[in-house]
Amino acid sequence: MSTLRGSRLGGSRTSSQHFNQWSARSQGPVPERNAGWLPDMKKIEAIIKPFKLEEVKSGLAELGIEGMTVSEVKGYGQSAHCTRPPYSPTRLPFIPKLKVELIVRNELLGSAVAAIKQCARTGTRGDGKIFVQDLLDVIRIRTEERGDRAI
Secondary structure, three states: OOEEEOOOOOOEEEHHHHHHHHHHHHOOOOOOOOOOOOOOEEEEEEEEOHHHHHHHHHHHHOOOOOOOEEEEEEEOOOOOOOOOOOOOOOOOOOEEEEEEEEEEEHHHHHHHHHHHHHHHOOOOOOOOEEEEEEEOOOEOOOOOOEHHHHO
16 A cells, blocks of 8 residues: 655555545545445556547447547657667657547456457557556546446
């Protein structure tokens, strides 16, 4: 468990203590993962080449996944052709990419990741990356629905 020291929150508390303190002020106690009502969901973030968006979107739509957020981002990674020192600020130019974010139930995780990999792959450097994170909860602001109902 990580410890927050010297943060604006003050003191030396663990991150879960800060979360518990915040949650108690806003919505009551923090739900336990095994309490029965908390769905098991994952957040997928995929960094892809911009021209692959429609393919990825179609591949996910075939699985019934329609909702996603897409952001224009820039970044760079390792380059096999770079001769400058790794600490040089002008090492590589930022390359335009898209970040696709979506929330899926655990049952769809493997299929969604496979669809993104298959649709976004060109076989060349810079195809991107996929990040998968556990998701504690989802809350729809308008209706206050939670979990699967809010996706």
